[in-house]
Amino acid sequence: KSTDDLALEAIARAEGVTVEDLKEYQQFWQDLESLQNPETNESVVEELREIFRQIIAERKKQTTSSRLPVREGEILAKPAEAVIAIRAGEREPAVWETVEQKEKPRELFGDFDVTVVADRSDSMKGNKAMEQRRAVALVLEALKDFADDLDDWRPELAYDLNVRTEAWSFGGEAEVNVLKTLSTQLSDRERVAVYKELATTPGNNTLDFLALEAIAKAIPDEDKAMLASRTLKKVIIVMSDGASDDPTRVQAVARTLRESGVAVLGVGITAKGQPVVSTYAPDGMVCERVENLPTVLGALLQDQLKDLLLKKE
Numbered sequence: 001k002s003t004d005d006l007a008l009e010a011i012a013r014a015e016g017v018t019v020e021d022l023k024e025y026q027q028f029w030q031d032l033e034s035l036q037n038p039e040t041n042e043s044v045v046e047e048l049r050e051i052f053r054q055i056i057a058e059r060k061k062q063t064t065s066s067r068l069p070v071r072e073g074e075i076l077a078k079p080a081e082a083v084i085a086i087r088a089g090e091r092e093p094a095v096w097e098t099v100e101q102k103e104k105p106r107e108l109f110g111d112f113d114v115t116v117v118a119d120r121s122d123s124m125k126g127n128k129a130m131e132q133r134r135a136v137a138l139v140l141e142a143l144k145d146f147a148d149d150l151d152d153w154r155p156e157l158a159y160d161l162n163v164r165t166e167a168w169s170f171g172g173e174a175e176v177n178v179l180k181t182l183s184t185q186l187s188d189r190e191r192v193a194v195y196k197e198l199a200t201t202p203g204n205n206t207l208d209f210l211a212l213e214a215i216a217k218a219i220p221d222e223d224k225a226m227l228a229s230r231t232l233k234k235v236i237i238v239m240s241d242g243a244s245d246d247p248t249r250v251q252a253v254a255r256t257l258r259e260s261g262v263a264v265l266g267v268g269i270t271a272k273g274q275p276v277v278s279t280y281a282p283d284g285m286v287c288e289r290v291e292n293l294p295t296v297l298g299a300l301l302q303d304q305l306k307d308l309l310l311k312k313e
Contacts, residue, residue, distance in 0.1 A: 015189040022188060025195050029141065032134055037291050047294035048142035051301065055308045056149055059157045111232045112308060113164045113182065113223075114143055117211050119240040119269070120171035121203040128241045132269045133198040134290040135239060139297070140165055140194070144186040161308065167194050170211035171203015208238055209249040212264070216257055227261035235263045235304055237297075242268075243275040250279050265300045267293075 001009075012019045035044040081093065116136050124132060147163040154160065166182035169175050179197050180190045215236060219227075226232035236257065244250045254264040266280025267273070267287050277284040287296040 011188060015187060015192075017189055017192045021192045021196065025188070025192050028195065029137065029191075032137060032141075035134075035291055037294060039292075039295065044138065044291055044294055045142065048138055048297065049145050051294065051298055051305070052142065052146035053149065055146075055161065055305065056153055056157075059159045059161060060153065110160060111162045111164070111226065113166070113232065113234040114139070115166045115168065115182070115215060115234070115236045116140065117168045117170060117208070117215070117236060117238040118179070118198055119203075119206065119208070120169045120175040120198065120201050121206045121241075122171070122201055123206070124201040124241050124269075128270050128272070129198065129201050131287075131290050132239050132241075133195065135267070135269065135287065135293050136167065136194060136198060137191075138290070138293055139237065140167065140180070140186055140191075147184050168211050168215060169197065170206070170208045171201065172205045172207060173210065175203040176207060176210045176214060206240065206243065206245045208240060208244050209246055209253055212236070212238070212250065212253045212257065216253060216262075219260075219262075224260065230261070230307070232261075233263075233304065233307055234261070235265065235301070237265050237267060237300075238276075238280065239267045239269050240276050241270060241273045244279055247275075247279045254280065263304045265304075267296060267300070 008022060009019055012022045015022070033043070033045050036042065037044050037047055040047070086093065116139050118132055118136050143163060143165050150157070150161055150163060162184065164182050164184050165180065165186065166178065167180040169177050169179055177197075179194045180186070219234075223232055223234070227234060257264050264280065264283065266276040266284035268276035268285065269287060271286065271288050273286050277286060283300060285296050285300055287293055
């Protein structure tokens, strides 16, 4: 056996998965990394990563900011123009540079949780299940990269941020399950488990409201307090291919979650997911192909990410 084969076997043993499952997921992810957004011809994975990279760039230490040209300042930035302006009779020419201290924003979240909720109802069979499986993997992997980048840049961050992810599923009652627990990690064991679970769609119903109710109930009091104090940003992304069994009940639990500070977003998988738009209004959109996921998520997350950035409108 080659060194790579032996290393893969060691990883599989440590993670409690088979070598075959690990290889299958790795091939699946390699295929995803080669996907391109048809609108931009850019890598889908890179576009998703870029959505979150701007947050890191905004949080890097910047103790001062410079403005020029100004009429008063500490540095003479344009000496030649100063001479010309003074000779022309201008008493206070705008030729100076001033350095200002950058203020910390009054509201800035320190923790960011994303919950992905996937549809395992029978209607998802075939291409829709594959598209959803790819979409879930893209979100989880992009956020794991985001968390890793934060770890690398943490010494350089002026304002820290912690990222956690979790995954749930729904269908019938039996399919309302946690696929990945809420944490900063994404292990190979979790990758394989989510990948394999989303390959099956045995549910005879679309009980998305049960998953949302369970997620709401599972939020600990500590997180509720952080949501109220605006130190935690929590986003739930529900994926589905069609109509809920009870849209009114979905809207009721979504309203309760939103009122507590949790964002609830709906992504319709393939063109048949159009009912998601009205069920999860005003935060529902259709993603006809996984290649369009960065565009769809970017639009849905635009307002949600503003509170993670230093820039304030």
